[in-house]
Amino acid sequence: MKQQLINLITQSLQSLALDQNDLPKISIERTRSKEHGDFACNIALMLAKPLKKNPLEIAEIIKNHIPANDAIERIDIAPPGFINFYLAKSSYHQLLKTILMQQTQFGTSTVGNNKKVLIEFVSANPTGPLHVGHGRGAAYGASLANLLKTVGFNVETEYYVNDAGRQMDILALSIWLRYLQSNHCLVPFPNNAYQGDYVRDIAHELSEKHGKQLMTTPDIFPEELTSEAATQNDPEGTMDQLIALAKSTLGAENYQVVFNAGLSNILDDIRQDLTEFGVDFTHWFSERSLTNTKLETAIAALKKADYLYQKEGAWWFRATDFGDTKNRVVIRENGQPTYFASDIAYHFDKLSRGYDQLVNIWGADHHGYIPRIQAALQALTGSSDKLNVRLVQFAILYRGNERLSMSTRSGSFVTLRQLREEVSNDAARFFYVMRKPDQHLDFDLELAKKHTKDNPVYYIQYAHARIASVVRNLATTAPNWHWEQINDLNVLSEEEENSLMRLIAKYPEHIESAANQCDPHIIAHYLQELSAQFHAYYNTHKVLVEDQKIRDARLLLIMAIQQVIANGLAILGVSAPEVM
């Protein structure tokens, strides 16, 4: 429609005999208020200066030269010089039938051009269950994936499993210590080991499977590793020594037994949790699968292009060449690669898989890391727009006035599973994405559970269910009724009806801009507005009236609304119930 209007104006502009250089870009916008028609054009305002004429006069000339068109009912000029277009009713009537015909396809487009996009998100360390902070990334990533698919991208999703680092060793140690404790070997449990009950569960399972195979005696733990003083003076150093002790006591094979028990147990739990939450991944990429070869290949690529140099025994990446604040170590003095190095290798691997665009969704606490990873990608690809990093701010959970804290190690966190069970998947998915991601989110558990209009999820779902109910009622009096038989929609003349048709006509535009900005919350807000208008309409005008013409036209309208709500909710990962 916009393009059509632009064409009409372009034709009209020829009458002004303009110098090509004066010709600004023609932009057509939706009007904010219906008193200004459906679309507005500011071209006359832009031309006022070069033409040295009153914008109102210019607008008048343009208006008079616009060719007649069936889709346009009327054109108005408004001060200070806007040209307002009013669409013909018939184009809206046609839209209702289009929506019912296209069903779930309404709102989809091909602007993504089938480009391959990889969205990496959640990627939480497999050292414990997902907590509510991860939930926001999960909900946002899944909705963004749906959104980009809707506008025609070829989307894949990926979870990067950090199964190689020190945190995993701490987990293995924690499990082993719990195992020893449950087998009456009295060893102390450090404060900075993983405290959660799930560690005990995994240890218990280990006992059942492997009996006493992993046992030892308390006397192998030297005093300096177990005393209060030692753990307080250098807690992290003590942990490292305990890990070394575990490795040497258990031997490589048995250590792997403990390690793998932790990893597979927790990863299974995370997988199941996310699946139940409606969040699916195309790939689960293991950090350990980044072999030395892959790492060396990536490092070699950088070395070859002279982006690495040696200083103080370590290898440094020239990140400042690409706008980072300082250069970064990739290979330590001791020859070990840094985490940054394996991240480079990981992204090098992503690139080799042929994606047109990479999207990473990270917690806001990682933002300082962005310049260096962008720098690395720029060094590897020569382009700076291959990777798009979206930051997600923390979600702060409230129960009444109590602010709930989260910390995986202390074990006092609220898990995503607990949250889902308490407020339902639908409410959780909606609440997580109703705020834009770079805004702090206050997640109110009490509100999410309310079954009133205060709760936006139920408000929207209720609109959908109400429409479904009307359609069910119709079936009792007119079982053979079908929308395709309805052709006369001219009886839709109420103010609320016009307004609703205008609103659903905007749905595809909202989808497109939400996708452009990677902002699913736009859809959440749109659905709230649409639902509000529907509820108001429902209360003032009865649908199933005596007059069949009016009844049929109104049915078509509300069924179209129902379809739009269903489509929007699907993108957000929220169900659209028929009955509530």
Add this chain to the structure above:
RNA sequence: GCCCUGAUAGCUCAGGUGGAUAGAGCGUCUGCCUCCUAAGCGGAAGGCCGCAGGUUCAACUCCUGCUCAGGGCACCA
């Protein structure tokens, strides 16, 4: 010190790549169920869009400076 993100109604937040009179919800006050789901609707009150400049026909929106709030600045992962 440097960097990022915010600052809009009493509260929580929307306000495409500048447009016409800045919008919702909650809360407050107050009406509506012999009628398709009251998990709903209507009405009222509530604003110097953090402050000060600048660009523009036009600034909540863009630029600069400042104030305040949260976060980040490792040869940790």
